[in-house]
Amino acid sequence: MLWLALHFPALALDVHARGARVPLPLAIASSPGTNAVVLACNDSAHRRGVRPGMPLAAACALASELAVAERDIEAERSALERVAAWALQFTPAVSIAPPAEVLLEIAGSFKLFGGFNRLCTRIENGLAELGYRATLACSPTPLAAQLFARAGLSARVQHRDALRASLGPLPVDTLGLSPESGALLRAIGASTLDDCLRLPRDGVARRFGRELLDILDRALGHAPDPRPNFTPPANFVAPLMLPAPVHEAGQLLFAARRLLTELCGFLSATGNGVQRLALVLKHEDCADTRLTLDLSAATRDSGHLASVLRERLERLSLPRPATAVTLESELLLPVASRNLSFLPDGREHAEAVCRLIERLRARLSADAVKGLDTAADYRPERAWRICEPGNGHGVEDTQPPARPLWLLASPQPLREIGAVPHYQGTLALLAGPERIESGWWDGADIARDYFIARNPAHALLWVYRERRHDGGWYLHGFFA
Numbered sequence: 001m002l003w004l005a006l007h008f009p010a011l012a013l014d015v016h017a018r019g020a021r022v023p024l025p026l027a028i029a030s031s032p033g034t035n036a037v038v039l040a041c042n043d044s045a046h047r048r049g050v051r052p053g054m055p056l057a058a059a060c061a062l063a064s065e066l067a068v069a070e071r072d073i074e075a076e077r078s079a080l081e082r083v084a085a086w087a088l089q090f091t092p093a094v095s096i097a098p099p100a101e102v103l104l105e106i107a108g109s110f111k112l113f114g115g116f117n118r119l120c121t122r123i124e125n126g127l128a129e130l131g132y133r134a135t136l137a138c139s140p141t142p143l144a145a146q147l148f149a150r151a152g153l154s155a156r157v158q159h160r161d162a163l164r165a166s167l168g169p170l171p172v173d174t175l176g177l178s179p180e181s182g183a184l185l186r187a188i189g190a191s192t193l194d195d196c197l198r199l200p201r202d203g204v205a206r207r208f209g210r211e212l213l214d215i216l217d218r219a220l221g222h223a224p225d226p227r228p229n230f231t232p233p234a235n236f237v238a239p240l241m242l243p244a245p246v247h248e249a250g251q252l253l254f255a256a257r258r259l260l261t262e263l264c265g266f267l268s269a270t271g272n273g274v275q276r277l278a279l280v281l282k283h284e285d286c287a288d289t290r291l292t293l294d295l296s297a298a299t300r301d302s303g304h305l306a307s308v309l310r311e312r313l314e315r316l317s318l319p320r321p322a323t324a325v326t327l328e329s330e331l332l333l334p335v336a337s338r339n340l341s342f343l344p345d346g347r348e349h350a351e352a353v354c355r356l357i358e359r360l361r362a363r364l365s366a367d368a369v370k371g372l373d374t375a376a377d378y379r380p381e382r383a384w385r386i387c388e389p390g391n392g393h394g395v396e397d398t399q400p401p402a403r404p405l406w407l408l409a410s411p412q413p414l415r416e417i418g419a420v421p422h423y424q425g426t427l428a429l430l431a432g433p434e435r436i437e438s439g440w441w442d443g444a445d446i447a448r449d450y451f452i453a454r455n456p457a458h459a460l461l462w463v464y465r466e467r468r469h470d471g472g473w474y475l476h477g478f479f480a
Contacts, residue, residue, distance in 0.1 A: 002107040002158060003142040004120070006083070006127065007135045007149030008100045013040045015079050016069045018131025019242045019255040019325070025066045026243050029056050032070050039071055067243050075241070076100070082238055083132065084230040086262050088269030090123060095142070095227035101149065103142050103227055116158070126265070131258050139163065142227050143219045147193075150174045160221050167219060168194030175215050181208050193219075236266050236274075236329040245284075245321035249313045252281070252325060256313075257306055259327035264302040273298030273335035278328045279309065283320035291316065294366070296354040296389070298333040304355050311362035357389045378438040379446055380407060380476060402431070402452065404462045404477035411474035414463065421463060421473035425456035433465070452479070 008014065012028050025045040029036040036056040048063040060066055076099065084094045084102050090113065093105035106119060113119040120136060127134045137148030140160045144167060148155035151174050157166050170193045172185050184207065190196050196204070196216060204212055217223035238259045246252055256279060267273055275298040281289040291312055299305065361369045371389035375382060380403070414421040421427045432451030439445035448464040455461065460479035466472050 001105055002138060002140060003145045004104040004106050004123070004136060004138050005097075005142070005145035005149040006087070006102040006104070006123075007137070007146065008080075008083075008132055009135065009152070010040060010133050011076050011079060011100045012071050013042055014132050015072065015075045016241050016243055017042055018258055019240045020244065021254040024243050025050070025063045027056070027059055027066055027068050028071050029068050030071065036070075069241070069243070072241075073099075075239075078239070079132075081230070081233075082262050082266075083127075083130070085232040085236075085269060086126070086130065086265030087123070088230070088232060089265050090119065092229070094230045096230055097142075097146060097227075101146055103145065105142075106138075116156075120156075126261070129258075129261050139166075141219060141221045141225060143215070143225055144221075147174045147219060150176075163220055164197070168192060168197065172196060175212070177212065177215075181212060184208070232266060232270060235332065236263050237326065238262050239324060239326040241324045242322065245323055247318065247321045249281075249316040249318050249322075250310075252279075252322060253306070253310050253313055255325050256309055256327065257302075259325065260302045260305050260309070263327060263329065264300045264305070267300035267332070267335075270332075271334060272332040273300045274305075274329050274331065275299075275333055276329075276331035277305075278330055280326040280328065281318070281322040282324040282326070283318070284323055286320040289316070289318065289322075292330070293362070295358055298331075298335050300335060304358075308358050308362045311359055315363070353389075378436050379444070380436075382439075382444075402479075404460075404479045406480075407462075407477040408475065411464070411476045414473040414475055416473055421453070423453075423455050423461060423463075423475055424459075427453040427455055427461065427463065429453050430460075435467075436464075437467075448474075450476070 013026065016028065017023065017026050023042055023044045025042070025048055027041040027045050027050055028039045030039050038050060038052050038054050038056055038059050040052055041050045041059070045059070045063055045066055048066070050059040050063055050066065056068065060068070080096050080098070080100070080102060084096050087094050087102060087104055091104050091106050091109045095103045097103055109119055110116055113122060120138070124136060135149045135152055135154060137145050137153060137155045139145035139148060139155065139157045140163065144157070144163055147167065147170055148157070151170050155166060157163060172182065172191060172193065175193070177185070185196065190199065193216070196212065201213060214223065218225040240255050240259055242255060263274065263277070275295050277293050279291040279293070281291070283289065293308055293312065295308070357369060369389060371387045373385050373387045375385045377383045414423055416422065429451045430453060433449035435449050437445070437447045447467040449467060450462060450464040453461045453463045461475055462477040462479065463473060463475050466474065
């Protein structure tokens, strides 16, 4: 077995800061009261003199534009769960180690992702895209990987024989012992794991109980260390707090991309695609704004989802500044995997058409984008119908007659000179007549002789002569 530990040293800060493209001065406070203390701050606040441990009032005096957020333990726990769900696309064995670590068993994933180094690089890049700062460390035992990551070491120990030598220099603070045990170790001069391993086991057991020995044995692989596998939820719900209110809907796309990346990792892990999802925008003193995306087909392509969402956000006017966003999956459907081909196939063409329709509907609204289908009727004005894009089936006909693509909304009367029709000059009849007599059953019957005509400008027209009433010539359409 080979375990990869993801340690998030600034998780309390990242859950609040990852929603902004430009890092604003941000500090995490211990409480909302006047006696609050700064627990963490980002680089922008650090450059202004803000330091962890100082009173919040002093930090605000140093940086007047400092954004302050109270630490949210529940948001940190939820963030770890979403990272674990995202990481399931790399291995089915993922475990959460509170308060700030996620473990992946990756020994069986090397061939699928091109080797150990490529897999680690892909995970590192993915975490950066999600907006989390993490230290990655690898070891044959899960606890040893955690210890390396907590120490800030990107260790890549793949063999158990090298564990003791690699763990020896780590400080005892990485063990997470109780304050009493830590003070006692420092008092006897044991500052590293190597110092602890040199101590007599009987003496360690008498002074520290089994706590220290159990930790060392599990880290070295001398004792079992089972880790429960994480089970992803049935649906995806991901909130994201914004470090500052956002006034323009288009500026929310950066934060939404973070959530879409999480969503697509979750979909890849579960073998699903999303066909309907919602983006909920929270406001102060105002009802939430809910933006629903209905897709033509289920997908897990983050780039396509981002492009559709961008079109919708550009058309949205916010009633109040947004303070948080939440992405929710409303309809998940299984998406079968497929082999990639060197040349485009029919399926890729169909997917491209669906994506174009979705982007047009996102930009113009769903009612503004419709499909056309043929109907079983000889009357030209009734030989078509509106349908959902891509759902037209057409009417089978082995020898379809020549029809123009551009029909007028209503036939236009033509001027006649000597019984010859004129439209921007004298019309020459090239083909016809094609007689159409139909519609007697619904009271909209017609009786016409259709011709293909050409005017002096060499434009092709579709004209007909009325066979009832007083006759007359009419223009009904144009050929390309």
